[in-house]
Amino acid sequence: MDETDDSQVFTQQYWDERYATHEHVWSGRPNQRLLEQAAELPPGQALDVGCGEGADAIWLAERGWRTTGADVSVVALEKARRHAGEAGVADRTAWVHVDLVAGDALPGGNDLVSAMYVHVPDTDFGRVYAAIAAAVRPGGTLLVAGHHPAEQETDLRNPQLSHLLFPPERVTAVLGDGWRVEVAEAVTREAELHGEPRLATDTVVVARRDLT
Numbered sequence: 001m002d003e004t005d006d007s008q009v010f011t012q013q014y015w016d017e018r019y020a021t022h023e024h025v026w027s028g029r030p031n032q033r034l035l036e037q038a039a040e041l042p043p044g045q046a047l048d049v050g051c052g053e054g055a056d057a058i059w060l061a062e063r064g065w066r067t068t069g070a071d072v073s074v075v076a077l078e079k080a081r082r083h084a085g086e087a088g089v090a091d092r093t094a095w096v097h098v099d100l101v102a103g104d105a106l107p108g109g110n111d112l113v114s115a116m117y118v119h120v121p122d123t124d125f126g127r128v129y130a131a132i133a134a135a136v137r138p139g140g141t142l143l144v145a146g147h148h149p150a151e152q153e154t155d156l157r158n159p160q161l162s163h164l165l166f167p168p169e170r171v172t173a174v175l176g177d178g179w180r181v182e183v184a185e186a187v188t189r190e191a192e193l194h195g196e197p198r199l200a201t202d203t204v205v206v207a208r209r210d211l212t
């Protein structure tokens with residue numbers, strides 16, 4: 001599998017292999033951007049798009065949300081389901097297999113839709129993020145975090161995939177009318193590369209969907 005080939009890095013095969021090779025691809029901790037932006041929201045129905053091993057969805061469920069995690073990798077979804085059981089939130093979590101690039105439908109009507117570091121091919125970006133936004137119910141919240149193009153200047157990202165990084169404006173341009181954008185920023189955070197400290201830059205967008 002060529003990790004620099006962006007026709008492959010969005011496929012179930014690529015992600016299943018990655019999740020099957022490593023027991024823990026991610027830290028197991030919820031994303032800092034989710035903690036910052038969702039801690040004060042009243043619990044309801046949440047959708048975590050690109051949920052991976054489930055840490056964010058489980059964190060939400062532990063706070064009283066009913067949460068659905070969606071991902072292209074069935075290996076990741078199986079791990080997420082197991083982790084939810086271990087965390088005692090199996091009854092408040094559901095897991096769905098969705099290929100965003102293929103155009104699979106997402107469950108709609110959510111009070112919160114979170115998409116953390118979901119990078120898709122340039123030509124699919126508008127369509128995929130429109131579908132993610134459409135899964136928010138009127139009055140609900142969209143939360144997006146991604147790796148910002150400023151990271152091209154660092155050694156944090158594969159330079160051959162740097163065209164996949166996106167600024168907040170890429171997301172807000174998709175939303176158009178019917179949304180109130182509350183946050184659209186590039187925000188730094190402390191990160192690590194091979195145990196060495198680095199400064200990562202995230203795109204962060206928080207938007208509320210109008211009630212009417």
Ligand SMILES: C[S@@+](CC[C@H](N)C(=O)[O-])C[C@H]1O[C@@H](n2cnc3c(N)ncnc32)[C@H](O)[C@@H]1O
Binds near residue numbers: 073
């Ligand atoms: C960078 S990881 C982020 C995982 C998690 N949101 C987090 O922040 O730890 C991207 C996730 O998107 C999923 N993904 C990649 N391509 C996808 C696609 N075409 N449809 C749905 N999910 C996809 C991957 O399986 C992976 O779990």
